[in-house]
Amino acid sequence: MLTSTDLIRVVLVDDHKILLDSLVSRFQRNPDIEVVGSATNADDGLALILETEPDVVILDVELPGSASFDIAEEISSRLKNTKMIFLTGYLTDIFIELALRANAKGYLLKGEPIESLIHAIKKASRGEYCFSQSVQERLVFDQDKNRYSIQSKSMLTSLTSRQIEVLRHLANGMSVKEVARSMFLSEKSIDSHKYRIMNKLGIHDRVELARYSIREGLTLP
Incomplete structure (x- = not known):
């Protein structure tokens, strides 16, 4: 026993x-x-x-x-x-x-x-x-x-876990203010993450960002 x-x-x-x-x-x-x-x-x-x-x-x-x-x-x-x-x-x-x-x-x-x-x-x-x-x-x-x-790496591997979370929220249609409230961070911090995410991924359009997130399985269509 x-x-x-x-x-x-x-x-x-x-x-x-x-x-x-x-x-x-x-x-x-x-x-x-x-x-x-x-x-x-x-x-x-x-x-x-x-x-x-x-x-x-x-x-x-x-x-x-x-x-x-x-x-x-x-x-x-x-x-x-x-x-x-x-x-x-x-x-x-x-x-x-x-x-x-x-x-x-x-x-x-x-x-x-x-x-x-x-x-x-x-x-x-x-x-x-x-x-x-x-x-x-x-x-x-x-x-x-x-x-x-x-086995296979994507551009997402260049992002931090926090940036992945910010990306998921943005791709789901949340505003910077809503993301900040949800993650208990400042709007300035979310804006900074958003800028870095878009630069790393080479995407500068919110719609394309959402499409990319769906393709990568980060969020549901």
């Missing part, structure tokens, strides 16, 4: 409450996993994770509040023993790339059966990588560096 110190301590962060509650309920029936908390937005999730220092964190790509990849980078830098798995509906190269940049151990799609997620949690807790098959097919493994990377 496992003791409390043997259990894999897990925190879940997802803004879909029904999914979150279902996962918590299912994990509570698993003898190897202890759910130490859950949150429905990035900021509460980060506070909870820093307080509880879990073994594994399950993060959605899209969360209210701070960008998921921003808090993932903070978790990676502050909690060296905490492993992260992204659970999302987005099969998008740049999101996989950002997850790997943040030292995530897994990237799973929400269409996977619950058993796959439980298996991934156990692998991640041991420091092993875990990906959905369709994600794995987009990756190459560097044995020297002992890490995965995306």
Whole structure:
């Protein structure tokens, strides 16, 4: 029988409450996993994770509040023993790339059966990588560096995780003021990000920017 110190301590962060509650309920029936908390937005999730220092964190790509990849980078830098798995509906190269940049151990799609997620949690807790098959097919493994990377690079890889988040908001038709309010940043900061994004991508029209984002899978048409 496992003791409390043997259990894999897990925190879940997802803004879909029904999914979150279902996962918590299912994990509570698993003898190897202890759910130490859950949150429905990035900021509460980060506070909870820093307080509880879990073994594994399950993060959605899209969360209210701070960008998921921003808090993932903070978790990676502050909690060296905490492993992260992204659970999302987005099969998008740049999101996989950002997850790997943040030292995530897994990237799973929400269409996977619950058993796959439980298996991934156990692998991640041991420091092993875990990906959905369709994600794995987009990756190459560097044995020297002992890490995965995306096979095909796009211009989006030149953007920071915060710039990706700004781009997604702009592509969804939000104004600079609305993006600033959503991301808790100043309008001047968003304007600066917007200028850098357009320069890096060589796109200087909002409509074309939206089309490019849809083609790259950053946002839905």
